Amino acid sequence: MLDSLSQRLSKIVKVMRGQARLTEENTRDMLREIRLALLEADVALPVVREVLARIKEKAMGEEVIGNLNPGQALVGVVQRELTAIMGGDLSRDEREINLRVQPPAVILLAGLQGAGKTTTAGKLAKHLIETQKKKVLTVSCDIYRPAAIEQLKTVTAQAGAEWYPSHTGEKPLDIAAGAVDYARRHFFDVLIVDTAGRLAIDEAMMTEVADLHKFLSPAETLFVIDAMLGQDAVNTAKSFHERLPLTGVILTKTDGDSRGGAALSVRHVTGKPIKFVGSGEKLDGFDAFDPEAMASRIIGMGDIVGLVKDVQKSINVAEAEKLAQKLKSGKSFDLTDFRAQLAQMGGMGSFSSLMEKLPAQFQQAAGQVNDEQVQKQLRRTMGIIDAMTPAERRKPDLIKASRKKRIAMGAGVPVQEVNRLLKQFDQTQDMMKRMQRGGLSKMMRALGGMGLPGMGKLGGFPGMGGFGGPRG
Incomplete structure (x- = not known):
C-alpha cells in the first residue's frame, strides 16, 4: 500500500542529504512530492490538504538532530502526522473492540456488496x-443472496464459532430477534450480525440496516470497506456515517493492488477509528489496526512488529521447543527437522504480504516474490526428503551417487536438485550449530547470500536455508 509515497520519500532523503536544516524552500519542494504521492494514492483531497498543513507546521525550521539530514528529519515528521491522522491520537481502548456490555455483545457489520x-x-x-x-x-441477515448465508455458515465453521440458521424467505428483523434470543439462552459472549449489501448505495439498503441497528442496539457498528476503492471510499463512508452511528472501520483486501488511500481517507471522513485490517481469503489474514505501524510501512520503515506477529502465528510452539531441546542435548539437526521447518514455512500463507512489512530497502526484492512459485518449490523440496529412507534423513552423509539417483527418481526430479537440497541443508545445519554457540550475528550474515525461488535475492528465514536457489 502507498508504494508511491514510500518511493518519493526515499527520493526526498537522497535529495536533501547534506543540508543543515529544513528551510521554507526545501520544505516546499518536499511537500510537493508528498502531495503528488498522496493524490496518486487516491487519498481524498481534504485529507491531503490537512496532512500537508500539519506537516508544514511541524517541519518548518526544525533542526536536524544528531546525524539525521533534513530529508530524514522530514520523514520523521511525516511518520508522526500520518500516525495521528489514522488514529494515533486515540487511546488503546478507543481503538479496541468494545465488549464491555451485558452479553451477548452484538457486533453489526455494514458495507457495500x-x-x-x-x-x-x-x-x-x-x-x-x-x-x-x-x-x-x-447470523446472516442477507435474505437476498442464499450464497451469502451458506458462505457465512462455512467460514463460521472454519473459525470454530457457531452459526445461527437463516433463510431467504424471512425478514431481517425476525432473523435478528431469533439470533439474539438464541444467543442469550445459550450464553454466547458475542453475536456477529452480517447484513445485506448492494453494489451501490440505495435508500432501501440504508433503511434496512438502520432498522436493524435500532432494534439490536449493537455494542459495535463496524463499517467494512474495500481498501481498493480509493476515492470512492470517501463517498461510501460519508453515506454510511450519515445514516448509522458507526463505532469503527474494518479495511479489507489490504493485500490487493491498492494505492492505499482508503487507510487515510476513511478515518478522516468518519472520525471513527480503523479497528481491523484484513488481507487474503484465509481467516488468519486479520489484524488489529496499528496506526503507527501503518505509518511506518507507508514511509518505508516497515512493520517489523507486525511481521514477527505473523510469523509467530504460523510457528508450532511445541515443535519449536522439541527441536530446541534436541539441539541442546547435543543431537544434530537432521533432514527430518529440516522438512518440519519447511512445512511450517508453507503454512505461513502469503509470502508477499509478509515481505510488505519489511523496510523499504527490501521492497524491490519483495516485489519479486511469487507466492505460487514459493509454495510449489516448498512442496517439491519436501517431496525430495520424503523420497529418502529414515536412515538417510537421520544421516545425510549416507547419501552418495547411487542413493541420489534413487531419491531423484522417487521424487521425479533431476539429480542436480537433490545435490542442491543437500547443499542447502548443510548451510542450514551450520547455522543451527552457530545458534547453539550463540553466534547469532554470524548466522544472520550467513543468511545474506541465500535466495529463494519466487523471492528474488531476499535471503532466508532461519530454518529455511534459502532452499532452491536460482536454477542454472
Whole structure:
C-alpha cells in the first residue's frame, strides 16, 4: 500500500542529504512530492490538504538532530502526522473492540456488496475466539443472496464459532430477534450480525440496516470497506456515517493492488477509528489496526512488529521447543527437522504480504516474490526428503551417487536438485550449530547470500536455508 509515497520519500532523503536544516524552500519542494504521492494514492483531497498543513507546521525550521539530514528529519515528521491522522491520537481502548456490555455483545457489520463482510465475519469470530476466548455466534441477515448465508455458515465453521440458521424467505428483523434470543439462552459472549449489501448505495439498503441497528442496539457498528476503492471510499463512508452511528472501520483486501488511500481517507471522513485490517481469503489474514505501524510501512520503515506477529502465528510452539531441546542435548539437526521447518514455512500463507512489512530497502526484492512459485518449490523440496529412507534423513552423509539417483527418481526430479537440497541443508545445519554457540550475528550474515525461488535475492528465514536457489 502507498508504494508511491514510500518511493518519493526515499527520493526526498537522497535529495536533501547534506543540508543543515529544513528551510521554507526545501520544505516546499518536499511537500510537493508528498502531495503528488498522496493524490496518486487516491487519498481524498481534504485529507491531503490537512496532512500537508500539519506537516508544514511541524517541519518548518526544525533542526536536524544528531546525524539525521533534513530529508530524514522530514520523514520523521511525516511518520508522526500520518500516525495521528489514522488514529494515533486515540487511546488503546478507543481503538479496541468494545465488549464491555451485558452479553451477548452484538457486533453489526455494514458495507457495500463485495466489500468482504461475510469473510470478515468469520475472521472476526476467529480473532475473538483465539485472542479473547469468547463464545461467538454468527447470523446472516442477507435474505437476498442464499450464497451469502451458506458462505457465512462455512467460514463460521472454519473459525470454530457457531452459526445461527437463516433463510431467504424471512425478514431481517425476525432473523435478528431469533439470533439474539438464541444467543442469550445459550450464553454466547458475542453475536456477529452480517447484513445485506448492494453494489451501490440505495435508500432501501440504508433503511434496512438502520432498522436493524435500532432494534439490536449493537455494542459495535463496524463499517467494512474495500481498501481498493480509493476515492470512492470517501463517498461510501460519508453515506454510511450519515445514516448509522458507526463505532469503527474494518479495511479489507489490504493485500490487493491498492494505492492505499482508503487507510487515510476513511478515518478522516468518519472520525471513527480503523479497528481491523484484513488481507487474503484465509481467516488468519486479520489484524488489529496499528496506526503507527501503518505509518511506518507507508514511509518505508516497515512493520517489523507486525511481521514477527505473523510469523509467530504460523510457528508450532511445541515443535519449536522439541527441536530446541534436541539441539541442546547435543543431537544434530537432521533432514527430518529440516522438512518440519519447511512445512511450517508453507503454512505461513502469503509470502508477499509478509515481505510488505519489511523496510523499504527490501521492497524491490519483495516485489519479486511469487507466492505460487514459493509454495510449489516448498512442496517439491519436501517431496525430495520424503523420497529418502529414515536412515538417510537421520544421516545425510549416507547419501552418495547411487542413493541420489534413487531419491531423484522417487521424487521425479533431476539429480542436480537433490545435490542442491543437500547443499542447502548443510548451510542450514551450520547455522543451527552457530545458534547453539550463540553466534547469532554470524548466522544472520550467513543468511545474506541465500535466495529463494519466487523471492528474488531476499535471503532466508532461519530454518529455511534459502532452499532452491536460482536454477542454472
